Amino acid sequence: MTVTLAFALLGLIIFIGFFGSLIFQRTKVPDLLALVLIGVVLGPVLNLFDPGTLSPITPFFGTLALIIILFNGGLELEIDRIVRQFAGASLLVLLVFTASLFLIAVIAHYLFSYGWVASLLLGAILGCTSSAIVFPVVSRLQIHPDTKVLLSLESALSDVLSVIISLSLIEILGRESPGFAEPFRELASGFSIAVVAGIAAGVAWLKILKVMKGQPFSYMITLAMLFLLFSLTEWFHGNGAMASLVFGLVLGNQHRLGTLFSIGDGFELDEKLRWFHAEVSFFIRTFFFVYIGLIFTLRQLDLGGIAFCLVITLVLILARQASVFLLVLLYPQHRDEREILSYMLPRGLTSAVLASLAIVSGIGEAARFVDYTLIIIFLTNIILTVGIILTERKKAVTAPTTFSSTDPNE
Numbered sequence: 001m002t003v004t005l006a007f008a009l010l011g012l013i014i015f016i017g018f019f020g021s022l023i024f025q026r027t028k029v030p031d032l033l034a035l036v037l038i039g040v041v042l043g044p045v046l047n048l049f050d051p052g053t054l055s056p057i058t059p060f061f062g063t064l065a066l067i068i069i070l071f072n073g074g075l076e077l078e079i080d081r082i083v084r085q086f087a088g089a090s091l092l093v094l095l096v097f098t099a100s101l102f103l104i105a106v107i108a109h110y111l112f113s114y115g116w117v118a119s120l121l122l123g124a125i126l127g128c129t130s131s132a133i134v135f136p137v138v139s140r141l142q143i144h145p146d147t148k149v150l151l152s153l154e155s156a157l158s159d160v161l162s163v164i165i166s167l168s169l170i171e172i173l174g175r176e177s178p179g180f181a182e183p184f185r186e187l188a189s190g191f192s193i194a195v196v197a198g199i200a201a202g203v204a205w206l207k208i209l210k211v212m213k214g215q216p217f218s219y220m221i222t223l224a225m226l227f228l229l230f231s232l233t234e235w236f237h238g239n240g241a242m243a244s245l246v247f248g249l250v251l252g253n254q255h256r257l258g259t260l261f262s263i264g265d266g267f268e269l270d271e272k273l274r275w276f277h278a279e280v281s282f283f284i285r286t287f288f289f290v291y292i293g294l295i296f297t298l299r300q301l302d303l304g305g306i307a308f309c310l311v312i313t314l315v316l317i318l319a320r321q322a323s324v325f326l327l328v329l330l331y332p333q334h335r336d337e338r339e340i341l342s343y344m345l346p347r348g349l350t351s352a353v354l355a356s357l358a359i360v361s362g363i364g365e366a367a368r369f370v371d372y373t374l375i376i377i378f379l380t381n382i383i384l385t386v387g388i389i390l391t392e393r394k395k396a397v398t399a400p401t402t403f404s405s406t407d408p409n410e
Helices: 003-027 032-045 051-076 079-110 116-126 131-139 145-175 182-211 218-235 240-252 271-294 303-330 332-343 349-360 369-397
Strands: none
Touching: 003 032, 003 271, 032 271, 032 369, 051 131, 051 145, 051 218, 051 240, 051 271, 051 349, 079 116, 079 145, 079 303, 116 145, 116 349, 116 369, 131 145, 131 271, 131 349, 131 369, 145 182, 145 240, 145 332, 145 349, 182 218, 182 240, 218 240, 218 271, 271 349, 303 332, 303 369, 332 369, 349 369
């Protein structure tokens, strides 16, 4: 590919992302599927990009996208809503993730003869909804703010669960050790370290930003701090993605936390910082979806593999539906938005990266995990897109409610 063509494609993708965002705002038809299809056309169809040459950078680009998008999500979340929705989100995560993991493991073991640990690994890889997809989608939907927080928290927590349990199972397969308690210890440790690191860094950075108010490059050094926070958290065996979310949450709620941490009532986060990060987040998000399409390589997928993916997708739908049903029984305030809760099951780059890591680690049974994962990413995002279209059409017929004026807690 020539430099001229590369820059032409770069500009074209940004234009498509921009107009796709406008179309989403007007029609509620998500742009993510169109961007993924562009990636498929540029990669597997036209061979302008070789998926094999892109695979080494998948962990780096996936991590960058996750950091930026979760930080942006934290900036937009309200801490009082998080406190109210944390129990419901935790319950939904446990129900959906656990049901998905074990049902996929049973199918992989009994129908496709995978070993138990490899089957559990596939379940863990596919058990999480993608926070990098859920965050930008729910932020632009006309749904109750509490439901937005519930879905955002659920996706973030499920990413953490998936990463820690998958990496632990990869290690178990590598050393053939039966230490099944290790993932749960690592989960508790990684989550705790991430929350503490994110809060400490956020409070310290708010004080620094107050001193630097009005100075240039405040966003660039905030971005540098975000990357350092992620790296240090990971170095101390915490979850860097969760720390990025908490860091953004602290910065985004400075007016609520200012008095608590002696930052001062009058301090407000520079709106230029929010604006510039929104621009960066749009850029990363657009190329994130295109990149998912670029890394598709389904040369080894036969009819049996396609059938396997369809069965797993059906299992994910059933696990989601049953979990949402139980959630609504316990939290009836979400009954009116049960449909969108049921459709919100997209898998994304986190699952793709984990599947790639399983192969890189030399696990023989994981040779086709990437193929399975990519087709399930595609299928679950189709379901999300269709679900949103149907839900929004139904709302249009019944005259949607303006939530901001009816919520008694606002």
